[in-house]
Amino acid sequence: MNFDFDTETAEMRDMVVRFARRDLGDGTAAHDPEDFRRRWQLAGKQGITGASVPAAYGGSGLDAVTTAALMEALGYGCPDQGFAFSVAAHLFAAVMPITEFGTEEQKQRWLPSLASGEAIAAHAITEPEAGSDALSLRTRAERKGDAYVLNGSKCFTTNSPVADVFVLQAATSPGGGFFGLTTFVVAAGTPGLTVGPRYDKVGLRGSPMADVYLTDCVVPAADVLGEEGSGAGIFSSSMKWERTCLFATYLGAMQRVLDSTVEHAREREQFGRPIGGFQAVSHRIVDMTVRLESARLMLYKAACGLDAGSDDEIAPALAKLAVSEAAVQLGLDAVQLRGALGILGGEAETFLRDALPSRIFSGTNEIQKNNVARALGLGGRRSRKLRQR
Ligand SMILES: Cc1cc2nc3c(=O)[nH]c(=O)nc-3n(C[C@H](O)[C@H](O)[C@H](O)COP(=O)(O)OP(=O)(O)OC[C@H]3O[C@@H](n4cnc5c(N)ncnc54)[C@H](O)[C@@H]3O)c2cc1C
Structure with missing residues (x-):
């Protein structure tokens, strides 16, 4: 087991973070379809919109783990989580099904423009x-x-x-x-x-x-x-990608908000010292870190499974559950630790609003729990043994 990225992947992550900070905007501008497409095309040029599409069809040809790393970097660098979400939904719910189930003719017809950023799915x-x-x-x-x-x-x-x-x-x-x-x-x-x-x-x-x-x-x-x-069957397969790699954008966003929360706790002083010196504050930040790190491990484990061709649907479901629940809690904590500033429309408040839907899309968390419970043999119907009793 190796928890480090190789140099190439680490450099790619840095490149994506720099690009996202420089070119993708902060998400505060009103929606403008033309600007959205302009940013989309820039992301395409960076190989993001076709990250997991094979190079033969114009994509970056990344495996699931590296794609997750790229998506995490996108979420970290791009405060417009909506834009990152759109790119990921395009890639994992629409483009990957064509990649995995399309005929040669369909792949040749659709993938090059979808991978390059010319077309949106x-x-x-x-x-x-x-x-x-x-x-x-x-x-x-x-x-x-x-x-x-x-x-x-x-x-x-x-x-x-x-x-x-x-x-x-x-x-x-x-x-x-x-x-x-x-x-x-x-x-x-x-x-x-x-x-x-x-x-x-x-x-x-x-x-x-x-x-x-x-x-x-x-x-x-x-x-x-x-x-x-x-x-x-096609939908189930795309959901494995989505519940894994799309949610990696949330890991990046959580890390960004956690970093700025630590900074705030170091700088904001009350009662003559930084609020991070109060145990109630520092422990809350440690709890945020534990949730983020645990969710990250589960997500990359699911990505490893995708790369191994595993048909396990439980690891992606668990990753989705862990990341989305950690995201909502981290958003609440980040708002709380900023006091009144937290509800004035800054990074923490925006992230909390972006985190809430993550418990709903890609199959709600209740449905993920149903699926995991079923895999544990807790299907709801009484087993024959029990019925015989
Ligand atoms: C930001 C966002 C983006 C989306 N993008 C897309 C998209 O691109 N394409 C697309 O097709 N859809 C998309 N969706 C829709 C999404 O897939 C659905 O919202 C989701 O599947 C839940 O369906 P619903 O909203 O109708 O809720 P409902 O199914 O009505 O569920 C309502 C509540 O009841 C619970 N519930 C329902 N059945 C059960 C059960 N059996 N056991 C326990 N609890 C249950 C749910 O968990 C939920 O809490 C998106 C949703 C969001 C929020």
Whole structure:
């Protein structure tokens, strides 16, 4: 076991931190789609938007551990956590499914522009009536000759207001459970696909999000990703990437906020000495450090599993749980330790608002716990032994 990054990875992290601080803005400006795309293209030039895409398709060809390191550096250097989240959602929920399940033709068609930062992707599964219960989604895809006709609506779709490509889940066999869903790759501007107004969110404000509507949207059968009925499997695979590498952006953001909190505790004086000298303050900071370090270890362990080709879904679920819970608690602690300054819209308050949604997206923390409990044999149904008693 080795907990150190090699020199090349360490240099890449430093480079990404410098780039993010210099070029990605602090997230305080009002959302401007043109500026968003300008920053996206810059991130593309740095190899960030296609970090885990193979070099043969224009990506950086990084493994999961190195991709996580890059994402952590992005979160550390970029105070606009919404922007970092958007880049990560593009890469892990939309681009990686094309990378892993696309045909050669699909990969050649979509990946170079998605990796280079020229194009932005969105992934849409959630619907008004199907959130945690994603398998019961209502968007229908009916086969008509060489195409499918899609009808339905999606909500909370990250990047949809600016997306060039949509990776969409629809039911080809309604009620078919795990094998009832199919994934489609649909270009923006396809007749029948429209995007609603951008949401105004309390957190991750730099990440544009809207609803997506499908009305008699005709998609060629050649644009099915994987095979008909393989949508849930593709979704599960992308969630392993998301629950691991996307959450690495939060590790970086937590480290940034922790660093500035330590600085504040060293400098702010009350009762004639720095507040960091009071045990209640210093212990709170040590607790923040323990949570961050534990979450980081769990996340990199999950990334190692991805690189080893493990089909374990528990390590990514545990990483997601650990990082998001640590993030929310760290945000609360960072606000508390700044006193009234903490609620005046600075770094700690912004981070707390950005941390809250992390317990919800990529499958809520309650759903992750259900999945882990099931893996522990706590499925809810009484075992035959118990029933016989
Ligand atoms: C910032 C952000 C970005 C997002 N981006 C995308 C995106 O790009 N694409 C996309 O498709 N979706 C996206 N989503 C949607 C996200 O996937 C859903 O919000 C999430 O799956 C939960 O669904 P829901 O909001 O409908 O909550 P619900 O499913 O209605 O859940 C409400 C509450 O009930 C709990 N609950 C539900 N069922 C159970 C159960 N069986 N056991 C225990 N508790 C349960 C939940 O844990 C939660 O606390 C995003 C969400 C957020 C916040």
